[in-house]
Amino acid sequence: MVTLKEIAQLCDVSPTTVSNVINGKAKTSEETRQKILQVIDETGFKPNIMAKGLRIKSSRTIAIIAEDLAQFTSPPIIESIMEACEQKDYRVIVHNLRLYDRWQDTWYNKKGDYNSVISPVINDILSAQIDGVIYVAGHARVIKTFNDNFELPVVMCYAFSESSDIPSVVIDDEKGSYDMVSYLISKGHKRIGFVGGRMDNLHTVQRLMGYQKAMFENGLLFDPNLVYYGDWSRQSGYDGASVLIKQNVSAFFGIADRMTGGIYDYLYENEIEIGRGISVASFDNENISEYFKPRLTTTELPLREIGKRSAELLLNKLEKKNADGIEESSDESEDSNGIDVIKVPCRLVIRDSVTSL
Amino acid sequence: MVTLKEIAQLCDVSPTTVSNVINGKAKTSEETRQKILQVIDETGFKPNIMAKGLRIKSSRTIAIIAEDLAQFTSPPIIESIMEACEQKDYRVIVHNLRLYDRWQDTWYNKKGDYNSVISPVINDILSAQIDGVIYVAGHARVIKTFNDNFELPVVMCYAFSESSDIPSVVIDDEKGSYDMVSYLISKGHKRIGFVGGRMDNLHTVQRLMGYQKAMFENGLLFDPNLVYYGDWSRQSGYDGASVLIKQNVSAFFGIADRMTGGIYDYLYENEIEIGRGISVASFDNENISEYFKPRLTTTELPLREIGKRSAELLLNKLEKKNADGIEESSDESEDSNGIDVIKVPCRLVIRDSVTSL
Numbered sequence: 001m002v003t004l005k006e007i008a009q010l011c012d013v014s015p016t017t018v019s020n021v022i023n024g025k026a027k028t029s030e031e032t033r034q035k036i037l038q039v040i041d042e043t044g045f046k047p048n049i050m051a052k053g054l055r056i057k058s059s060r061t062i063a064i065i066a067e068d069l070a071q072f073t074s075p076p077i078i079e080s081i082m083e084a085c086e087q088k089d090y091r092v093i094v095h096n097l098r099l100y101d102r103w104q105d106t107w108y109n110k111k112g113d114y115n116s117v118i119s120p121v122i123n124d125i126l127s128a129q130i131d132g133v134i135y136v137a138g139h140a141r142v143i144k145t146f147n148d149n150f151e152l153p154v155v156m157c158y159a160f161s162e163s164s165d166i167p168s169v170v171i172d173d174e175k176g177s178y179d180m181v182s183y184l185i186s187k188g189h190k191r192i193g194f195v196g197g198r199m200d201n202l203h204t205v206q207r208l209m210g211y212q213k214a215m216f217e218n219g220l221l222f223d224p225n226l227v228y229y230g231d232w233s234r235q236s237g238y239d240g241a242s243v244l245i246k247q248n249v250s251a252f253f254g255i256a257d258r259m260t261g262g263i264y265d266y267l268y269e270n271e272i273e274i275g276r277g278i279s280v281a282s283f284d285n286e287n288i289s290e291y292f293k294p295r296l297t298t299t300e301l302p303l304r305e306i307g308k309r310s311a312e313l314l315l316n317k318l319e320k321k322n323a324d325g326i327e328e329s330s331d332e333s334e335d336s337n338g339i340d341v342i343k344v345p346c347r348l349v350i351r352d353s354v355t356s357l
Numbered sequence: 358m359v360t361l362k363e364i365a366q367l368c369d370v371s372p373t374t375v376s377n378v379i380n381g382k383a384k385t386s387e388e389t390r391q392k393i394l395q396v397i398d399e400t401g402f403k404p405n406i407m408a409k410g411l412r413i414k415s416s417r418t419i420a421i422i423a424e425d426l427a428q429f430t431s432p433p434i435i436e437s438i439m440e441a442c443e444q445k446d447y448r449v450i451v452h453n454l455r456l457y458d459r460w461q462d463t464w465y466n467k468k469g470d471y472n473s474v475i476s477p478v479i480n481d482i483l484s485a486q487i488d489g490v491i492y493v494a495g496h497a498r499v500i501k502t503f504n505d506n507f508e509l510p511v512v513m514c515y516a517f518s519e520s521s522d523i524p525s526v527v528i529d530d531e532k533g534s535y536d537m538v539s540y541l542i543s544k545g546h547k548r549i550g551f552v553g554g555r556m557d558n559l560h561t562v563q564r565l566m567g568y569q570k571a572m573f574e575n576g577l578l579f580d581p582n583l584v585y586y587g588d589w590s591r592q593s594g595y596d597g598a599s600v601l602i603k604q605n606v607s608a609f610f611g612i613a614d615r616m617t618g619g620i621y622d623y624l625y626e627n628e629i630e631i632g633r634g635i636s637v638a639s640f641d642n643e644n645i646s647e648y649f650k651p652r653l654t655t656t657e658l659p660l661r662e663i664g665k666r667s668a669e670l671l672l673n674k675l676e677k678k679n680a681d682g683i684e685e686s687s688d689e690s691e692d693s694n695g696i697d698v699i700k701v702p703c704r705l706v707i708r709d710s711v712t713s714l
Contacts, residue, residue: 068436069426069435069436069439070432070436075427075431075432076427078426078453079425079426079427079455079458082426082455083455083458092453093450093451094450094451094453096436096439096451098439098440101436101440124448234647261647261648264650268650287644287645288644288645290591290618291618291621291645291649293621293625293650
């Protein structure tokens with residue numbers, strides 16, 4: 001097989017010039033560029049991607065670290081990151097930690113287990129020719145995997161970082177919940193049962209905050225007895241409904257479609273007609289929600305959008321770095337700790353499970 | 358940063374010996390091995406994965422080419438391939454063609470579009486240090502991407518190859534359908550409406566064959582008027598139900614859960630009670646099927662299993678190649694054209710939508 005060096009000799013230029021042309025760098029005259037491309041074409045030369053990484057500074061390759069590819073949130077995020085990278089001619093390598101696959105939802109308090117899985121991946125990324133990293137979390141929390149001195153640019157997607165060097169792109173849980181509860185209130189509902197996930201989960205905390213703000217702004221008392229903490233499972237939705245129904249609620253707000261499936265189960269079992277006797281709203285807009293009877297009114301997670309924004313953030317950073325040789329100073333808004341957080345709004349999906357009181 | 362060569366000098370051995378130790382090859386004395394590992398530890402040497410690929414024959418890295426990561430079938434397949442590879446200490450690189458994302462279901466008759474996407478991926482794989490490839494299709498068909506002279510071992514997953522060098526691991530559509538229709542017949546159903554996908558789709562063809570065999574073996578006439586070809590969409594399930602209901606069927610067999618959702622829609626709309634007035638069975642066991650009311654009796658796709666079998670096939674091939682320097686001759690059964698096809702059985706998931714007539 002012909003080598004890059006031989007191409008250079010055939011064209012009477014330096015190997016660096018050939019490399020620049022292959023990598024689209026505009027430092028070569030058009031005449032030389034055409035000549036080199038012609039010789040590459042004639043000789044059937046295939047640039048060796050791996051060797052290329054060793055020779056030039058930027059490999060135009062980013063790594064995605066997914067906490068679990070099979071979480072329903074991951075594929076749309078990853079797919080839109082890939083789309084954005086393709087448009088800018090970046091390659092993407094996907095690492096999959098398989099955290100839920102290994103340990104279901106028990107892993108996130110086991111630091112040792114997590115470290116045993118993330119460490120080899122970080123080593124891989126650091127010893128390969130990778131320009132930057134997007135970390136795709138399985139659920140929102142503060143992730144401390146990368147310290148301030150981490151040597152590559154990182155963007156945190158669907159979770160929060162604790163480093164001022166690492167921006168986060170998350171969904172706006174609080175606003176999404178606020179919008180849904182405001183919608184329920186606009187339909188006349190005042191006693192709204194809130195079926196949350198685990199109490200210390202950030203999605204739960206922020207969605208409850210949105211609920212409370214909507215109640216407050218409408219001059220409605222917040223009754224803590226209307227809050228039930230489940231564990232995201234369908235069974236816990238069922239249990240929540242059976243508890244809250246005694247509080248004389250006219251509507252349920254389950255904050256995950258799968259859990260809301262359990263609320264439906266309870267109402268079906270007790271022959272309480274959904275959308276007439278009682279209204280039900282939810283969060284996620286998973287594909288299951290379209291198959292509920294009646295079809296579920298829910299809140300769409302902007303998964304493709306947070307993927308796209310994460311990719312844009314990282315690629316802009318890399319392009320600026322390439323152009324200037326210096327790190328970009330971000331234009332994005334910062335929170336009180338100086339950490340960039342981009343919150344992407346959710347969209348209400350109005351179907352048939354909420355009606356006027 | 359310290360290099361592999363410097364490690365070799367410090368240990369007074371050849372760079373090849375250091376490389377062998379790093380890659381776990383058992384050609385070195387235990388004493389030398391320990392010494393090298395100690396020096397690696399003390400110097401903080403990180404083997405450069407990419408450079409490593411250039412020096413040694415096997416990179417212990419395989420590539421997955423997914424037709425679309427966001428198809429519901431892909432994540433479980435990919436996750437179990439990764440699990441199997443991890444157990445054997447192989448790295449996995451994921452390429453995602455995003456075919457459905459780009460062109461929905463119109464792409465598979467457009468050879469040019471497909472080639473524009475697959476070609477750069479194949480080039481990437483050939484110029485990187487990859488030991489083998491698993492192609493994860495979005496639906497079953499004969500895939501001609503790799504010719505007989507393709508330079509790497511390939512396993513075709515969830516589709517068929519046309520090369521005797523490339524084994525296929527697929528789900529047993531025909532047997533899965535045969536089992537479900539036999540179950541319906543055992544419940545007293547004789548007029549069973551079959552709502553298929555597109556007529557020329559291999560899943561449709563094989564599932565219809567299973568339906569016909571079950572009818573034949575039970576001495577029941579096959580009435581072609583009971584077959585409706587949809588397009589996998591929910592709407593086409595609705596349309597199929599509205600046509601077949603006039604044929605006096607006592608049960609529907611929709612061959613994809615999403616499409617069967619449309620059968621449910623039709624029956625709901627016409628107040629025909631599912632599981633009493635009429636039975637409904639399906640295929641896929643997507644997560645939506647658990648949320649149907651009544652919960653859907655369906656056929657589980659063995660997605661994790663075909664992923665695992667594909668990985669085992671490829672890794673065994675690679676291990677044998679490494680050990681012997683020759684290609685393995687397969688033990689698997691071959692079809693009449695000499696192409697290995699492994700069919701993995703599906704499992705019936707009995708829920709509440711089928712009752713005795």
